[in-house]
Amino acid sequence: MQIKKEIQVAGRNFGIEFGERGMLSDAAIFMNYGETVVMVNANASEKPRDGIDFFPLAVDYEEKMYAVGKIPGGFIKREGRPTEKAILSGRAIDRPLRPLFPKGYRNDVQVVCSVLSVENDNLPEILAINGAAFALLISSVPYTTPLAAVMVGLVDGEFILNPTSKEREESLLSLTVCATEDRVMMIEAGAKEIDEDTMIAAIDFGFKACQPIIEMQKEITAAYGKEKKVPVLYTLNQDLEQEVRAFAKDLIAEAMHMVDKDERSKKIDEVKTKVAEAFNEKYPEGKSDISETLYLLQKETVRDMAILEHKRIDGRAFDEIRPLAAEVAVLPRTHGSGIFSRGSTQVMAVTTLGAIGDIQILDGVSEEESKRYIHHYNFPSYSVGETRPMRGPGRREIGHGALAEKALEPLIPNEEEFPYTIRVVSEVLSSNGSTSQASVCASTLALLDAGVPLMRPAAGIAMGLFTTDDLSMEEIVTDIQGVEDFFGDMDFKVAGTSKGITAIQVDTKIAGLSPACIEKSIRDAKTARFEILEVMESAIVEPRPEVSKYAPKITTLQINPDKIRDVIGSGGKVINKIIAETGVKIDIDDTGKVFVGGPDIEMVKKAVAIIEGIVKEVVPGEIYLGKVIKIMPFGAFIEILPNKEGLCHISKLDMKRVEKVEDVVEIGDEILVKVTEIDQQGRINLSRRDALIEMEKKEKAAKEEE
The missing domain is CATH 3.30.1370.10 (K Homology domain, type 1)
Known part of the structure; x- marks a missing residue:
């Protein structure tokens, strides 16, 4: 039986169909919003995957070019590797869903969102997030939390729900809010320097707008949802866990209280060695459980330090930023370069200026067909002191590059003011937390060093969160380093200028963020941003007056x-x-x-x-200095302007009778000629005689005047 349900969202039909299509999927649905249609299929493996210590969720967002009536470009003429936009959309679906699965669930889960039809007023990526939640809820996969997503725009001071194509062009804000019944799960924003109060209000507007969709999900799940399979959740060997905890708890606590990162890492390695020597023989197949127990001990120690002791692992105050440094012009022949350091996080950015023809052509289902400002982010293994094969950019690298691009794009001058294609590459030299926001800072330095007249400098900062298991207590910290990101509950990135916010990206590992947490994070990020901008200004205050001598x-x-x-x-x-x-x-x-x-x-x-x-137009009656390019018996052809030539008849070559053209001119001679006529066929008739007469008159008049 085909089930079809619809509600109104922002004055447009928002609906779901399922039951008779894709029968072999655990859940196969067609989501529609207006004339945008996304098919979502959700499936899970029957058994957990052996030998892993993570939840193997895979979200694929597939853009079908027929959705917008296009044939794919290139030689093969079929969809291939996902576009960057598709990769970013897949990440946006994954991030809010992942924390809502049962802890310890290790079955392979795949959610495939296929874009089948696109109406420009209704974005498929927003529909896909809702569709993924719908599909998982009505499937037998043990996922039970309703989740909705909306977009918020800001036009003429008013918030717009799911703005249309025209409204998006006019909007100062592009905000995606993903929420459950009581908490915000994900925030993704690009903005034209929006103030903090407006951003907080916009997030709240989006949260409330999610609720009707959540109610729809609850009703459909109650009426048509499959019985949920009882998940096989991975649990630690209790005897092993208790013994390891008793042996290592104090050792881990001692190590985690060391302020110096290198000393702390060395001490943790020593503890791991001691634990291995003590338990590997007794529990020969328990290496994974031992490792997981040590991870939990570290995580609990960091959380207890923040929540109970009100201390951070490196001794900083909760609102304190690590030492900052900024420099520019670090490379001699590039068009612009800069290095930004925050603690042991360090990013070098390099700007390259190119011709307008160097723009990036985009082949996808979105309205955007090209990009003039391009930001790329590289995260090599040496940035964390490790070794691994050097491959192309992964989903994380693409996501971080897109975030930095989003933060700076509103500040890039338009084509009329600065007629260049601009590419910035952020190279992570050293990583210890929030390299994406260090990329915003370093890229600003490189752009200014290249002479790009940015509207204002931009900087970014990442906020962190530590909570108790029941979410009753929480502490927010500024400028999280790697260990706080790894063991913490939130990565709340905010970028902007002295005027306002240009980008936000929020990831969480818990069941969402409270309004108080969101507000404090945004306001504390503003204070930190101003501090960072002050340090950046010590390196370069304004754009170079001219582009590099090596730039076009x-x-x-x-x-x-x-x-x-x-x-x-x-x-x-x-x-x-x-x-x-x-x-x-x-x-x-x-x-x-x-x-x-x-x-x-x-x-x-x-x-x-x-x-x-x-x-330039040839004007009858004007005199031109032309070049003889061809000689014929009846006259000479003379180029008076590039690609424009006319005929000077032999009878008009001189004041006196001319027997032979070569007696007066030769090929290559430059002579003055007057345009006497442009006939109906566009042919230009010239006269050297008339030009000589006119020049003679002018000379005579000048002498008389003198």
Whole structure:
């Protein structure tokens, strides 16, 4: 039986269908919002996966190009590796779901969200989060917590629920809020310098807007949900756990109270060695349980220190930032560079400026077709003192790069003000917590060093959280380091300027965040951000007045769109000749805007002059200095402007009668000619005689005046 249910969300139909499609999946549903349709399939393995110590949840977000009536680009003409947008959407679905599964559940779970139809007013990624929760709730997979997601915009001072395409263009805010009945699970925001009060109110607006969807989930699950399978949860060997705890608890506590990171790590390694010597022989198959017990002891110690002792592992106050440092121009030949350090977290960013033609072309289902500002993030193994094969960027690297890009994108000057394609690469040199926000800081330094006129400098900070198991007590800390991120309950990243917030990303390991936690985190992050910006200003206050001598010099000019074909020429003949002659790069858009760039400013000026000559209109009655390019018995053809030539008849070559054209001019001569006529076919008639007469008159008049 096909089940179909709908409610109204922001004035549009929000519905679910299931029952007769994808019958072999544990749950297969079609979610629709307006004319956007996402199919979600949820399945789990029958048994836990052996030999692992984590929950193997896989979320795949698949963009089908037919959803927007496109055929995929490239040679193969079919969907291949997910786009970065699809990877980010998959991460956004995974992050709020993962903490809500039963602890110790180690069955493989796969959620596949396939985008089948896209209406630009209704974003499929928001629909997919809701669809994933719906599918898991009605399946037999032991997932039981309703979860909803909405987008919040801000237009003319009013919050907009799930803004349309036009509203998103006008909005100062792009906020995704994912929530359960009583807590916020995930926040993802990009903003144009939104103040803290407005952001807090927007999150609350989004939380409340999630509730009707949650009620719908509860009703459908109660009526049509499958019976949940009893999960086989992994539990530690109780005897082993008790013995290891008794042996190692004080040793772990002593180690975790060491302020110095290196000394603490060394001490923990010593404890692990002692525990292994004491228990490996007695429990030969218990290595995994021993490791898990030691992890729990470390986690409990860090939490107890924060909640009961009101102390942080490195001795800092809860609102204290680690030592900061900033420097610019660290690389001699790059267009811009900077290094930002926060404690032992250190990121180097490098800016490269390119021509407008260097923009990134995007092939996906979203409205965005290209990117002019590109941010990439690299996290090599040496940044944490480890070894592993050097592969391409993973989902984490793509996510961190996108977050830094989102934080800085509102501050990038527009194409008219700064006609460059901009790429920033963040290289993590050393990682001990919140490298994504250090990337925001380092990238700001590199952009300013490159002469990019940012609206304002931006900085980022990560807030952390420690709670009790029942969530009754909590402590929020500023600038979490690696161990606090690893053992803590929240990674609350906030980036922005002195004016307001530009980006937020929140991950949590617990059943959500309270309103008080969200508000305090945002307000404390503002205080920290201002402190960081002050240190960054000690390295560079404003953009360099000029771009690097190694960066391309770009000039723009506007031509009549009807003249584009003249500049390009048949088969690109004209534009390629200009490029070959000057060594510049030329890009022309459909509006007639021309971008000319190259390393040599004189060659750029030369190319611009040639283009201006090509598009300049020939005016009858005006005198031009032309070049003889061809001689015929009846006259000479003279190029008076680039790619524009006319005929000077033999009878008009001189004041006197001319027997032979070569008696007056030769190929390559430059002579003055007057345009006497442009006929109906566009042919230009010239007269050297008329030009000589007119010049003679001007000379005579000048002498008389003198």
